[in-house]
Amino acid sequence: MANDSLTRAHIVGAVLDPFASSVPLTVMYDGRPVFNGMELRSPSVSLKPRVDIGGDDFRVAYTLVMVDPDAPNPSNPTLREYLHWMVTDVPSSTNNSFG
Structure with missing residues (x-):
């Protein structure tokens, strides 16, 4: 299951309700993809990420x-x-050209 690392880290249950992914989501900082459970340091996330839905x-x-x-x-x-x-009203099928 895609959110197993979130369950092991006690994110699902404490922060999020259990869920099933319905669309692919990719988040990248400086061309490097972010994965569930990954620790991010301030310098590596100082610029806005690229998000593909x-x-x-x-x-x-x-x-x-x-x-x-x-x-x-x-x-x-x-x-x-x-x-x-937080960003609201993000349309489906979004790439880095979206706001």
């Missing part, structure tokens, strides 16, 4: 949310679910 129905829109589920660090998550940014 592989849907095919332009009537469908998504909300993309970047949160830190265990901020400031996993051993002391006092800021759990810290919101870094």
